[in-house]
Structure formats: structure tokens, C-alpha cells
Amino acid sequence: MSAEAVGRYMPSVVTLDDLTAMMSADAHHRYEISPEGVLSIMPPPGYAHAIIATRLMVWLAQGGIPADRIAQAVGLRIPGRHGGVGGRIPDLVVWSKAQSDAVWLPVTDVLLAVEIVSPGSEGVDTVTKRNEYAAAGIPQYWMVDQDPAQTITMNRLDGDSYTVRATMPLAWVLNATPADHDLD
Structure with a gap:
């Protein structure tokens, strides 16, 4: 089904269940x-x-982060300031512990979210x-x-906003270990 066809049946308020149904019906869009x-x-x-995401995932796994704590393109439930809930799909996520099998996971145990800018x-x-x-x-x-x-900008949470901790080429990151970037 095309995005145009999905749009004809768009509800006035889109929920995470709606997003899941839309992605199931349309494999050509995220x-x-x-x-x-x-x-x-x-x-x-x-x-x-995809290659950038794979290189980072392999680097994280070789650096000792268990495979069940790293995932590509998994949905996160993003709580809003006014009670709303959004759904984002980072290109790569690292958790502090393994997660349950769900389509939209909570951000509670997320250590790192990575987006590859397209x-x-x-x-x-x-x-x-x-x-x-x-x-x-x-x-x-x-x-x-x-x-x-393939420049990486590494942001660290400082209060309620991010500060840039480092900006460097991907090759430099891959020559270090995840522990060097506080990911253990």
C-alpha cells in the first residue's frame, strides 16, 4: 500500500498503534x-x-556490550511535556539491560540513541x-x-538539555572502545 493510500484513511489523532499498522501496511516508508x-x-x-549503523553496532558488540542491549531501528515511546506520547525510531539504541519484546519500548533504560542524519x-x-x-x-x-x-556529534545530557561532548570522525570513534565513551 502506498503512503497516499494510507493517508486517505488517516485518523484525526494518530496513536502508536496507528503507526504500527501504517508501517505494517507500507514497507516503503518509516x-x-x-x-x-x-x-x-x-x-x-x-x-x-545502513552501513554506518552496522559499523557502530559491530563496534559496540566487539567492545563488550551484549547483543541483547543493542538494536537498530526499534521504536521508542517518547513522553511529551503535556501528557502526549510520541514514537521515534532511532537508527541505533543501547540499553542498560535487555528489553521486552514490544513494538514501542520505553526510554527508561536507554543509555544512548543514535541518529544517522539523512x-x-x-x-x-x-x-x-x-x-x-x-x-x-x-x-x-x-x-x-x-x-x-561521517562526523559524529556526541551529546551528553546536562540537566534537561544536551551539551556537545565531542565531535569527531567515525573512524576515530571506531579506534577507541565503547568504555572510552562511557557506554559500559
């Missing part, structure tokens, strides 16, 4: 919703995007999600640019 109810429809990640998602990844993840209390948020150096 659906997310902000806690305020703003719907985002994106194409699936491309090959270069053309067209810059504003959402660098501003909107950064603010939402900080408000949700996620301790670290990394943004990976798809520039030639």
Missing part, C-alpha cells in the same frame, strides 16, 4: 510521531546509512529529536552526518 502529534513519513534508510532529516535529527530525547532523559544522543568523514 513512520514516526512527535509527542505533540506531528507525523513524519520518511523513506527507508539507504545503503550508506538528506532531508537534518532539522528533525539535529533539533527536534535532540530536544525530545533530552526531555525524555536519554543520557547520550549521537548524530552521525553522512559527510565524507
Whole structure:
């Protein structure tokens, strides 16, 4: 089913159950919703995007983080300031402990959320999600640019907002260990 066909049957208020149904019906798009109810429809990640996520996932696993605490493209329930609940799908998530089998997981045990910035998602990844993840209390948020150096901006929660802890090429990160970045 196309995004156009899904849009014809769009409810006035979209829930996480609605997002799940939309993604089941449309394998060609990724659906997310902000806690305020703003719907985002994106194409699936491309090959270069997927390779960056895979390289980070392998690095984390080789660095000693158990495989059941790392996942790509898993839905997170993002609580809103006014009682709303959003659903975001970071490119990579690291938890402090294994999670239950659910479509939309709570952010309670999230240590790190990673977004690989794609053309067209810059504003959402660098501003909107950064603010939402900080408000949700996620301790670290990394943004990976798809520039030639695949630059990672590592943000650490400081109160209720993030401060930039480091900005460096992906290759530099991969030559360190996850413990060097407080991920153990």
C-alpha cells in the first residue's frame, strides 16, 4: 500500500498503534510521531546509512556490550511535556539491560540513541529529536552526518538539555572502545 493510500484513511489523532499498522501496511516508508502529534513519513534508510549503523553496532558488540542491549531501528515511546506520547525510531539504541519484546519500548533504560542524519532529516535529527530525547532523559544522543568523514556529534545530557561532548570522525570513534565513551 502506498503512503497516499494510507493517508486517505488517516485518523484525526494518530496513536502508536496507528503507526504500527501504517508501517505494517507500507514497507516503503518509516513512520514516526512527535509527542505533540506531528507525523513524519520518511523513506527507508539507504545503503550508506545502513552501513554506518552496522559499523557502530559491530563496534559496540566487539567492545563488550551484549547483543541483547543493542538494536537498530526499534521504536521508542517518547513522553511529551503535556501528557502526549510520541514514537521515534532511532537508527541505533543501547540499553542498560535487555528489553521486552514490544513494538514501542520505553526510554527508561536507554543509555544512548543514535541518529544517522539523512538528506532531508537534518532539522528533525539535529533539533527536534535532540530536544525530545533530552526531555525524555536519554543520557547520550549521537548524530552521525553522512559527510565524507561521517562526523559524529556526541551529546551528553546536562540537566534537561544536551551539551556537545565531542565531535569527531567515525573512524576515530571506531579506534577507541565503547568504555572510552562511557557506554559500559
